Amino acid sequence: MSFQLTIEPLGQTIEVEDGQTLLDASLRAGIYLPHACCHGLCATCKVAILAGEVDHGEASNFALMDYERDEGKCLACTAIPQSDVTIEADVDLEPDALNLPVRDFTGKVTRIENLTPTIKGVWIRLDDAAGIRFQAGQYINLEVPGEHHRRAFSLANAPSSAGEIELNIRLVPGGKATSWIHEELRTGDSMRLAGPYGRFFVRKSTRIPPLFLAGGSGLSSPRSMILDLLEEGCTLPITLVYGARTREELYYHQEFEQLAARHANFHYVPVLSNEPEDSPWTGRRGFVHQAAKTHFGNDFRGHKAYLCGPPVMIDACITTLMQGRLFERDIYSEKFFSAADAQQVRSPLFRKI
Numbered sequence: 001m002s003f004q005l006t007i008e009p010l011g012q013t014i015e016v017e018d019g020q021t022l023l024d025a026s027l028r029a030g031i032y033l034p035h036a037c038c039h040g041l042c043a044t045c046k047v048a049i050l051a052g053e054v055d056h057g058e059a060s061n062f063a064l065m066d067y068e069r070d071e072g073k074c075l076a077c078t079a080i081p082q083s084d085v086t087i088e089a090d091v092d093l094e095p096d097a098l099n100l101p102v103r104d105f106t107g108k109v110t111r112i113e114n115l116t117p118t119i120k121g122v123w124i125r126l127d128d129a130a131g132i133r134f135q136a137g138q139y140i141n142l143e144v145p146g147e148h149h150r151r152a153f154s155l156a157n158a159p160s161s162a163g164e165i166e167l168n169i170r171l172v173p174g175g176k177a178t179s180w181i182h183e184e185l186r187t188g189d190s191m192r193l194a195g196p197y198g199r200f201f202v203r204k205s206t207r208i209p210p211l212f213l214a215g216g217s218g219l220s221s222p223r224s225m226i227l228d229l230l231e232e233g234c235t236l237p238i239t240l241v242y243g244a245r246t247r248e249e250l251y252y253h254q255e256f257e258q259l260a261a262r263h264a265n266f267h268y269v270p271v272l273s274n275e276p277e278d279s280p281w282t283g284r285r286g287f288v289h290q291a292a293k294t295h296f297g298n299d300f301r302g303h304k305a306y307l308c309g310p311p312v313m314i315d316a317c318i319t320t321l322m323q324g325r326l327f328e329r330d331i332y333s334e335k336f337f338s339a340a341d342a343q344q345v346r347s348p349l350f351r352k353i
């Protein structure tokens with residue numbers, strides 16, 4: 001049995017399948033509702049129910065308190081309608097968002113490569129010949145056989161090569177999905193995934209020079225965004241500050257050096273935080289935020305910054321950017337949360353990704 005979901009203030013009504021959450025139905029209809037953890041833990045997707053009944057599902061008592069349930073609030077990521085429902089959501093109208101509907105895909109692994117000792121490149125050719133339409137910077141949820149939850153991985157290829165997608169997957173110690181991908185996944189295996197997800201994309205219409213700050217496998221989204229901008233013939237200055245622990249963890253280094261040599265408007269600033277002192281590395285040393293501060297002389301005005309990587313790197317970069325006079329409205333981030341981070345995101349006051 002399906003129900004109707006009306007989303008205010010948009011005034012749009014969509015169908016919700018039996019057992020489907022409000023968030024899933026909205027994203028698949030191409031309507032973006034703010035969300036983050038997708039497991040009822042972080043409260044980013046809290047909305048007001050104006051009419052109708054929902055089952056709150058696995059919403060945690062921290063993220064959705066009893067008095068909020070009584071007041072008619074719910075978490076869109078866990079709430080399942082029990083009748084036709086009308087909600088009021090904090091829907092931001094973002095001029096650069098294409099609002100592409102989320103779809104399910106199947107595909108076959110065509111290539112697996114060790115990009116670094118801890119990051120594998122995984123290429124998947126999608127069975128749908130048209131491929132996946134996405135905005136550079138967005139991610140997919142990959143299904144791991146036998147696992148209840150899907151795992152988020154950003155698309156590392158440019159949207160122009162939508163038939164075969166590339167993922168850059170870092171092995172998380174103790175992580176079920178990434179261990180399986182690193183140890184058991186083979187070329188020719190079938191995969192299921194859904195996407196595109198996320199609001200991490202270049203605000204192209206602003207015509208403001210983009211600054212990408214990335215760490216580890218957080219290079220995936222910025223790589224897609226940079227390839228896309230360069231393919232389109234973007235003439236704005238584009239800067240990538242990319243940090244890794246050691247030289248062998250710095251991947252696509254040559255590709256970015258070559259891009260910088262070919263495109264006068266593209267600047268590549270690699271930085272290593274843990275490279276042995278006696279190594280032949282003559283480039284920058286330190287963390288991403290420190291390298292960015294030095295490169296820009298602690299003045300980031302006139303940029304839009306796109307940050308991608310582990311939460312600790314993003315927090316350090318945001319502080320540095322704001323100290324260097326970049327406003328919060330010009331900073332966009334994609335934190336590579338894992339289950340361990342999600343467990344810590346319990347406060348209902350925590351709403352920012």
Ligand SMILES: Cc1cc2nc3c(=O)[nH]c(=O)nc-3n(C[C@H](O)[C@H](O)[C@H](O)COP(=O)(O)OP(=O)(O)OC[C@H]3O[C@@H](n4cnc5c(N)ncnc54)[C@H](O)[C@@H]3O)c2cc1C
Binds near residue numbers: 169178
């Ligand atoms: C939007 C987005 C995009 C991303 N893109 C990428 C990408 O392009 N590349 C990439 O490498 N990563 C990316 N990530 C991160 C990636 O999704 C995670 O690393 C991945 O989900 C880990 O899955 P896993 O099954 O291996 O680990 P899990 O089994 O989920 O565990 C992760 C860690 O948490 C610990 N843990 C598990 N359960 C709990 C618990 N209940 N309490 C405390 N600790 C626990 C585990 O021991 C382990 O250390 C992205 C994340 C997000 C949110």
